[in-house]
Amino acid sequence: MTDDHSPSPVLQQGLETLQDLLGPEWEVSVEPEPLPGPDMGWDAVLRVLARHDSRFTDLLVDVREHLTPKEVAGYLNSTAGLVRRISPNSQLVVFAPWISAKTQEELRQREIGYLDLTGNISLRVSRPAIVIHTEGDVRAPAAARSTSTKPLLTGPRAGRLVRLLADVHPPYRATELAKHAGLSLPYVSRLLDALEDQLLIGRNKKLVTSVDWQNLLRNRASHLDLMRQTTPQGMLAPNGVQAVLDRLVEHDGIIAGAKVLVTGSYAARPVAPVAVGGQLMLYVMPHSEHVRAVSKALKLIPVPEAADVQLLQAPDLSIFQRPRRYDRYRQVGLSQLVLDCLSGPGRMPAEGETVLEHMAVDEHLWRVPDLSHLPEVNLQTDQSELF
Template identity: 70%
Template sequence: MDEAATPAEAHDVLGRALTALQDLLGEEWEVSLQPEHQSEQFMPAPTADLGWDAVVRITSKNDSMFTELLVDVRGSVTPRDVAGYISSTALLVRRVNAYTRLVIFSPWISPRTQEELRRREIGYVDLTGNISLRVPRPAIIIQTQGADRAPARHRAPSSKPLLTGPRAGRLVRILTDVSPPYRATELAKRSDLSLPYVSRLLDTLEDQLLIERDGKVIVRVEWQQLLRTRASHLDLMKQTSPQGMLAPNGVQAVLDRLVKLNGLVAGGEVLVTGSYAARPVAPVAVGGQLMLYVTQDPLHFSDVAHELRVMPVPESADVLFLQPSDLSVVQRPRRYDRYRQVGLSQLVLDCLSGPGRLPAEGEKVLEFMAAEESAWRIPDISRLRHQDD
């Protein structure tokens, strides 16, 4: 039992998780604690110092064959926990008995942590229905999906910031767009964020195994998973206040106007995102709405509409004007095909957090980026300001 869970909380998690397993296995199986763990007040097992809190037996009523699970009850668990002592404990368990499994019980386990647990063949059960259990003898395979975001009642208070909000977006884009190594001080300077905030967010990213540090120097960034994780906290349609427009002469005519104006419209910049920006690098489908980030104040959207020869409509729009939530959204734009569009990292965030087929297009853009990393990633953070200028 970790320090974040009191004995009463651990007892509740243990009981509810055992009930969930029993319900999934059905009447032909019996799920029970070993005798030393059947008291009313949950107490850590004598073996808790080895990395688990309870021993659970699963018995087949048909042939009396059984397996034992060593359960680690935790108030919370991070990918870094999994990669560290949890993984070491699981390896020890398998060396002692190939048929015994370590299983993590927790109120909620994040998708990223689930991925790390499955990769290391460690079982888990959370109270929202995320369950993974594989036992070779007797043969048991359970895989269910619950909440991909922590319910409010299971959110542990933390001083570390999450990957939400515009400030986190600035740092995510720099970490993606620029190859390491670099330090927190350099990231704070280039992102115009406070050093304490950047340091705390980097701690969070390290816990999630999204970055790796050697001392104070970031030496590796898992940028694909970083973008996916950031996008999971976003909703493109909610955060950009889209305004629908109709293009009487068709979407292609709007693109032609953008090319002619070089993306500078009504005194501001207009950048393409969404499907039309993804298509030049990852053609998946045709059609769809033309999504445009408009840097002007929304009060001047009518001027932009006039220059692009579109008109506002309450529904059935084929063009959407989007408001960037932060200046970083439109930084480091790229020219693909004939028009200017958002940078690739921002494009992925927009697609993965967008509606319809956009997430699939975002994954295709990620594939392109992985194959052509040297072509788009800035090799040295000292060059970043020049790139932004």
């Protein structure tokens, strides 16, 4: 809620947006008199009047600069219950500069209306009949981004923790996660706080007890762009892509002394039959000398366009952790494959969603039972345990 009774730009812009959507047959106005009693949990009351028959409804507006799914499930859910008890013909509605997709979902589940200034709007009123649902920005505009010190799901460090949370069954503590991910405890603690705010993990005090791994991977992927973050080098396979795969099988993923893993459409195909065609994408160890050595060993030719193979430099060695063997060759683990596909070009995001569906069928086939089953590795160096 706002901290004072001064006019809110968000409230004013939201009122104007709602009026424009409803049109001239409706009147939207702010009730001049506040409700009696102490702070009830909202900032203003908007009266929405149908001019043709004078029917109206009151929207109790909670104005927020930022809103998390956790706040919706907690405080706002309680406030919405209070509204239904004391004023059955009224509805709680949130106005904010921007509301994330996950937060929108939580609001809809609790029948709380919302309106953000980018065009994400959901409002359902039975009398008078009003149904509005529009979609706006899927990412926060620069002006609406939080100044919170909690880390976002960007960068290699976040990627390590996200994959660990997805790949290993809870429960576990921040200290254990920090140790296995090669990260500092303060960083892990801050990121876990942020994930809890987004309802991507559940905790009992300091113990992580549940992980919404599907939405966690989707959220992480939304911050990525595969073809920007891996310095791709397009290659032509003169003898065909199958010859490259055969050589990978022959050498068990060790080419020119460097680890190579398949990702993208070719890795999705064994678990998501919808994947067809596409370039062969291979992760190689970072640095250009590895790219040159691998391309030479696989008899690939660098080309500026029409490549059928892409060599991707791994931005972090954790990408090579927990690989899988599908078909005959080694490829990235399923969680990494989902991140790559969802953040990749063309049909790859659809392939990523299909892989997610496959993973959800039986988690026991790919999730590690607990952290004790993982070897300790030093991600600052090239360790054999990565394979």
